[in-house]
Amino acid sequence: QSQELSQVQIDYHAALQALVEDGTRMVCTGRMHTDRICRFESLCYSTEAEEFVYFHSNSSVMLPNLGSRRFQPALLDLSSVEDHNTQYFNFVELPAAALKFMPKPVFVPDVALIANRFNPDNLMHVFHDDLLPIYYTMQQFSDLDLDARLFFMEGWSEGVHFDLYKLLSNKQPLLREQLKTLGRLLCFTKSYVGLSKITTWYQYGFVQPQGPKANILVSGNEIRQFTKFMMQKLNLTLEESSSEEYIVVFSRTINRLVLNEAELILALAQEFQMKTITVSLEEHSFSDIVRLISNASMLVSMHGAQLVMSLFLPRGATVVELFPYAINPEHYTPYKTLATLPGMDLQYIAWQNTNREDTITYPDRPWDQGGIAHLDKAEQERIITSTEVPRHLCCRNPEWLFRAYQDTKVNIPSLIHVIRQTVKSKPGSKKQKWSGSLYPGKVRDAKCKASVQGTSEAKLAVSWQIPWNLKYLKVREVKYEVWIQEQGENTYMPYILSHQNHTFSENIKPFTIYLVWIRCIFNKNLLGPFADVLLCST
Ligand code: UDP
Numbered sequence: 462q463s464q465e466l467s468q469v470q471i472d473y474h475a476a477l478q479a480l481v482e483d484g485t486r487m488v489c490t491g492r493m494h495t496d497r498i499c500r501f502e503s504l505c506y507s508t509e510a511e512e513f514v515y516f517h518s519n520s521s522v523m524l525p526n527l528g529s530r531r532f533q534p535a536l537l538d539l540s541s542v543e544d545h546n547t548q549y550f551n552f553v554e555l556p557a558a559a560l561k562f563m564p565k566p567v568f569v570p571d572v573a574l575i576a577n578r579f580n581p582d583n584l585m586h587v588f589h590d591d592l593l594p595i596y597y598t599m600q601q602f603s604d605l606d607l608d609a610r611l612f613f614m615e616g617w618s619e620g621v622h623f624d625l626y627k628l629l630s631n632k633q634p635l636l637r638e639q640l641k642t643l644g645r646l647l648c649f650t651k652s653y654v655g656l657s658k659i660t661t662w663y664q665y666g667f668v669q670p671q672g673p674k675a676n677i678l679v680s681g682n683e684i685r686q687f688t689k690f691m692m693q694k695l696n697l698t699l700e701e702s703s704s705e706e707y708i709v710v711f712s713r714t715i716n717r718l719v720l721n722e723a724e725l726i727l728a729l730a731q732e733f734q735m736k737t738i739t740v741s742l743e744e745h746s747f748s749d750i751v752r753l754i755s756n757a758s759m760l761v762s763m764h765g766a767q768l769v770m771s772l773f774l775p776r777g778a779t780v781v782e783l784f785p786y787a788i789n790p791e792h793y794t795p796y797k798t799l800a801t802l803p804g805m806d807l808q809y810i811a812w813q814n815t816n817r818e819d820t821i822t823y824p825d826r827p828w829d830q831g832g833i834a835h836l837d838k839a840e841q842e843r844i845i846t847s848t849e850v851p852r853h854l855c856c857r858n859p860e861w862l863f864r865a866y867q868d869t870k871v872n873i874p875s876l877i878h879v880i881r882q883t884v885k886s887k888p889g890s891k892k893q894k895w896s897g898s899l900y901p902g903k904v905r906d907a908k909c910k911a912s913v914q915g916t917s918e919a920k921l922a923v924s925w926q927i928p929w930n931l932k933y934l935k936v937r938e939v940k941y942e943v944w945i946q947e948q949g950e951n952t953y954m955p956y957i958l959s960h961q962n963h964t965f966s967e968n969i970k971p972f973t974i975y976l977v978w979i980r981c982i983f984n985k986n987l988l989g990p991f992a993d994v995l996l997c998s999t
Contacts, residue, residue: 471650476568477560479503480648484518484557489525489537495544497537498598498655504552504575505566505648508641513552516560539614540577541594541656545667548577548615550654567644571610571632573652574598578613581620584742585766585795589663593679594656595629596687602653607631612640612652624747628694660684662802663795666855673798681776681804688773692755695748699775700756706889707736709753711762711770714743716830717785718868719763720821728873729761732880733888742767758889763869764788768796776806779888781880784813785867786820787849803898808888812871812879819870822863831866833859901981901989902928904941904961909977909997919971919999921945924962928981928989936983944978945969948996953978974998 480503487504491497505514515523527536535549542548560566576595580586599605611626611634619636626634640647660679665671692699708729712722719725722739730737735758740750754760754773761781762768771780780800784790790797790811800809814820824841826832833841836859844860853861907925914920923943931939945965946953953976954968969975977995982988 471568471570473568476648476650477566480505480516480566481557481560482518482520484516484521485514486520486522487515487524488522491537494535494537494549496658498601498653498657499537500602501649501652501654503648503650504652504654505646506640507646508643509645510553511637513550514646515552515554516557517554518557521557537655538658539575539655540579541590541658541661542579542667543658543664545579548579564645566646566648569610569643569647569649569652571608571650572604572606573610573612573649574605575612575614575649575652575654576656577615578617578620578626579615581615581617581622581626583766584622585769587622587625588769588772589661589795591656592625592629592691593660593684593687594658595626596690597660597683598653598655598657599629601657604651605653610635613637622747625691628691660687662798666853668854670852671793671795671855673794677798677802679802681802681806684772684799684802684805688755692751692773695751697748697752697755704756705736706758706887707738707756708733708759708761708888709757710737710739711750711754711760711767712739712741713763713765713767714741716866716868717763717765719783720868720870721873724873725761725871725876728877729759732877733759733884735759735887758887759884764790764793764796764865769799771796771800771807774807775889777808777889779808779810779880779884781810781812781876783869783871783876784811785864785869786814786817787847787864788813788861789849792850792852808883810880810883812876814869814872815875816872819872821868821870823866824863826866828857828859829862831859831862831864833863898987899930899934899983900987901939901983902930903990903992904928904979904981905992907977907979907992907995909975909995911997911999913971913999916971918966919969919973920964920966921969921975921977921997921999922962922964923977923979923995923997925979925992926961931981934983938984940982940985942980942982942988946976946978948974948976957982969999971999 485504486502487499489497489499507514535551537550538548539550540548579590607630609630610632611630613634614637616637662674662677664674710726726737740753751773754770757778759779760771760774763783782796790813797809800807823831824833828835833844844863850861850864904925910922912920941958943956944953975997977997978991980989980991
């Protein structure tokens with residue numbers, strides 16, 4: 462066990478003196494507890510009280526200084542899951558002078574990232590809530606490099622995917638329980654507390670039914686930078702496209718089974734004339750799964766956490782997600798949202814079992830495996846006869862669990878039909894085209910010139926120069942959008958134009974002031990910013 466902290470030698474007496482004299486210093490980013498990450502010097506943790514401690518001295522700093530708003534509801538979220546009341550961070554305050562009466566502090570010399578894992582036994586949660594946020598929090602602060610040490614404070618044991626967390630830094634991550642073995646009062650020389658939420662794309666339904674986050678800020682590019690890092694750490698290199706094309710069926714072996722998996726594999730192989738292989742978390746090492754998925758043309762799997770592995774699919778590949786009976790694919794979209802992030806360049810297909818004869822239910826299992834025997838008879842009857850689980854909140858809805866843990870006999874013709882609606886020829890045309898889309902800058906030197914003909918007619922000649930970045934780019938189609946708004950009116954007339962000048966005469970009145978807004982558009986949907994508004998008087 463490498464719980465040895467003192468890889469960096471520190472002068473204990475100097476460190477203690479600095480703590481007593483300078484106390485704790487905290488400076489945070491973020492305006493709200495939900496977007497805050499704090500950097501600390503000399504943040505301490507009492508393993509007996511299981512509380513973080515902030516020591517006040519003449520030199521201590523606390524920004525933001527929230528007063529009691531620090532508890533409304535917390536200073537920050539310790540996990541990447543937004544505003545979850547089991548994941549809050551705070552500290553208790555003491556005068557530095559109290560150190561005289563406290564256990565001798567043990568100093569943590571490594572730069573520390575202190576956070577909570579949200580659900581380390583579920584692979585979707587591991588990647589979405591922990592690994593990606595940790596990776597990009599470390600990218601945000603330059604001293605959180607590979608020599609930083611992760612501290613997981615949620616209180617869980619390592620969990621089945623701990624090896625993945627170990628890839629993020631060269632030092633063994635430490636768990637809350639292990640801190641006790643290090644001392645009674647730990648003081649982190651330098652630490653960051655909290656995780657960036659900038660890469661998360663899904664909300665799990667704690668306050669409203671689950672769905673994509675309202676304001677997604679990540680694209681396939683950042684996802685792939687992360688997977689590239691993970692593959693390097695796993696000693697995997699991307700094989701060249703020369704190798705054979707194949708389909709991966711990711712199977713579950715414990716529950717939510719595909720009952721006719723052999724038939725499914727044969728059908729896929731035959732339909733697409735491709736080798737088709739199965740993997741499962743139970744039978745393959747993680748790194749074998751990543752190696753196989755990272756070169757696959759298609760990934761087929763029952764809805765479930767294992768589908769987060771589509772992170773590793775190559776551009777152009779297809780994700781096929783299978784849903785059990787009565788589960789509306791539109792209501793459970795963590796993997797659809799991932800596959801369709803801009804720049805992920807994956808094709809996503811959902812198939813649902815709509816055939817009651819093809820499902821096997823387990824009403825007598827424990828409630829957390831979808832059993833409903835504990836419910837009253839009328840409710841059991843309602844659930845059994847229902848054809849769709851209504852939208853619901855996380856996480857213990859018995860109707861949802863009942864349907865989620867059904868086994869399914871996949872209707873092969875119906876599945877192939879659905880896939881064929883999207884995949885016309887061969888799946889996974891792995892063309893590594895660079896699809897990073899660049900936006901136009903502002904148009905430049907916009908000018909207008911008015912001319913009046915008589916008392917009722919006028920013309921407005923507007924011209925502008927191309928955006929500055931266009932001369933360095935190859936763009937398929939360049940268009941300009943011009944809005945003409947009469948001053949004081951709420952409406953405007955929009956025009957799409959191909960040239961850099963145009964004379965407007967329709968609906969242009971003499972002796973009137975017009976506001977003219979111009980922006981450039983690349984390839985139909987890459988909208989640039991409007992240039993400063995032009996004021997034109999006829
Ligand atoms: N799991 C698995 N095989 C199974 C059932 C589950 O590998 O037969 C994994 C699954 O991928 C996830 C974890 O066990 O990482 C928890 O599964 P659960 O069904 O609770 O969650 P879900 O997959 O619905 O998110």
